Amino acid sequence: MSRLVVVSNRVADPRKTAAGGLAVALGDALSTNGGLWFGWSGTIVEGGTPGEGDMQTQQAGNVTLSTVDLCREDYDSYYLGYSNGVLWPVFHYRLDLADFDAGFIGGYRRVNQMMARKLMPLLRPDDIIWVHDYHLIPMAAELRAMGCRNRIGFFLHIPLPPPLILAAIPQHEWLIRSLFAYDLVGLQSQADVDHFSRYVGQEAGAETLDKHQFRAFGRTVHAQAFPIGIDVDEFAALTHGKDAREMFDSMKDEYSRRRLLLGVERLDYSKGLPQRLRAFRHLLQQYPENLGSATLIQIASPSREALDTYSGLRQELESLCGSINGDYGELDWMPVRYIHRNVARKRLPGLYRVASVALVTPLRDGMNLVAKEFIAAQDPADPGVLVLSRFAGAAEQLKEALLVNPYDTHGTAESIQVALQMPLAERQKRHQKLLERIRQQDVHWWRKTFLQTLTDMAPG
Template sequence: MSRLVVVSNRVADPRKTAAGGLAVALGDALSANGGLWFGWSGTIVEGGTPGEGEMHTQQAGNVTLTTVDLCREDHDSYYLGYTNGVLWPVFHYRLDLADFDAGFIGGYRRVNQMLAHKLMPLLRPDDTIWVHDYHLIPLAAELRAMGCKNRIGFFLHIPLPPPLILAAVPQHEWLIRSLFSYDLVGFQSQADVDHFSRYVGQEAGAEALDKHQFRAFGRTVHAQAFPIGIDVDEFAALTHGKEAREMYERMKEEYSRRRLLLGVERLDYSKGLPQRLRAFRQLLKMYPENLNSATLIQIASPSREALDTYSGLRQELESLCGAINGDYGELDWMPVRYIHRNVARKRLPGLYRVASVALVTPLRDGMNLVAKEFIAAQDPADPGVLVLSRFAGAAEQLKEALLVNPYDTHGTAESIQLALQMPLHERQRRHQALLERIRSQDVHWWRQTFLQTLAGTTPE
């Protein structure tokens, strides 16, 4: 069996209990035959030389964890500049927030080239290489330029926008051309695959050999949807753990006379948090029976605070929460509880389980695993209801959720009211179907299906 080499922006130690389901799933695949996990160390070296970085290696059982430092200039142009200042907003359909500074793409190319140079001597001829996410799109092209003949797969965890949005990115042809250096390109949803197919047909003149095979630039790439899942059993175990049980019991007692609505995500403009708060305010206005009855707990953990866009979003959310509480709150009840800090992963299942409704309403999302975690944490005898944006990749799978357009404030408020009033038998029916789906297509299914498909490709 060939060794698996995983390459991602950051490297996780799968032995650590804090590691999430993805780290554990990849760790299982890596340890099966011995493997290598390679990426940035997270260390920023002040005053270092661009294009250079010290390499660090440690063993985690039979898995080698190898990381590379970045100098400040590389970090700021590669990570803050191009990946999160250009690719993240554009791929989430926010051209208005992209900063097309000409220097950023140079740093992005330079770091990917450096990582390829560091990785190449570590590779064996029969290694299978799996590259993850938008930070590393050009990595395979850099490896091929150095003579790498291995099978290389790529998985994009965030959405791929339609051709006209992609075409707004300066040097977009180079970016998408880089994907043809991979043997397999995986996306979260069929919509993403369709966008890729249309882009390479319109912009690159690619020939569609079949529904998955596309040929351009002298190479053939296999493109397919592989919706990522969660480790349902692992999350169910967390739900019954000490921290989650304590959270559940405390919140159950505190909200014994009220209905709890819950939102959990990073603070990010793609998550639709202002739109969600406005929909909740509309709910209170349209359905006053929810006054002094329904409470929204919104957890928005800190994210990319070095970028001005995020600090502005935080101020907007705090203003909205204050306005809603000021307009509708009572001495013994606040409609919104806003939490801007991280909540321990082990406590979250207890929150999910006590919530009557989960609001997962991003403006655009590659998948959204919070939706699946909420389903896994529910009591099948008395499950909560998932209100899910139709613009999340998860909507392709989770059709028994209440699907909403987060831009439609009135419609979202009506769907929240429907969720609050849904009879038990209907909640049970929907939850059973959703649970069966996330169990059959969990993170292990995702990993195995991707790697089996990659193994079936023919390196060129």
């Protein structure tokens, strides 16, 4: 059997449950026949040489973990500069936030070349290579240039924007051409596949062989939607764990006279947090029966705080929360509880389960697994309601959620009110359908389907 080699920006020990469902799923695949997980160590070496990095290797059961350090200059240009200062905002449709400094792309290419150079000697002729996410788009092209003929697949965890937005990236032709070095390109949604198809046809003159096959630059690539899921049984089991039960019991007791609305995400401008808070304010204005009753718990865990955009977003959120609490709060009730820190994964299912409504309203998201975790954590006899942005990749699957346009403050508030007033029978019916959907395409389906598709292809 072929060995699986996973390449990602960060590497996790799959034996640690805190690593999350994705790490566990990939770890299962790696462990089956022995495997290698390769990526950045997370270590930044001050004063190091650009394009060079020390490599460390350790065993995690049957899985080899190989990581490379980055020097400060490479970290600033590859990670902060190009990956998160250019690709992240553009791929989330935020051209206004992209920093198109031409110097960043040099660091991005340099680090991908360095990682390919470190990885190449570790590869075996029959390895299957699976590269993950926007940090490493050129990885296959660098490996091919060094003579690698293995099957190589790529999965983009974030959305792929329409052609005109992609075309705003300086050297976008090189970036998308790099994808043709892969045998298989996996995307989160059919909308993303459509954007890819239109771009390669309009900008690269690609020949469309069928709905998944595109030929350009002397190579044929297979592009297909593989919507990522969660381990439903694993997450449902966490709901009954000690930490989750303690969270559920304490919140149920504290908010016995309230209805909880919940938002959980990283602090990021793609998540639509200011728009969500304004919609909640509008809910309190238009439906005063929620005063003293509905409480929004908003968890926004720290993220990329070295970037000015994120510190500005934090200030905006804190101002909005303070304004809402000041205008509507009472001595015994605050409408918004804003938490800017991480909440342990083992405790989250209890918080999901006690919530009457989950607000998952990103302005743009590749998939959004919080929506699926919320569904998995619910009590089928008395489930909460999912309010979901139509601009999340999950909206293609989760059609029984209340789909909203997060830019429409009035419309989102109306949908939240519908969710709060929804009869039990309708909540149960919607939840049953949603649970069926996330079970059909869980994280194991995602991994098996992607790897089987890649395995069936001719290498190189």
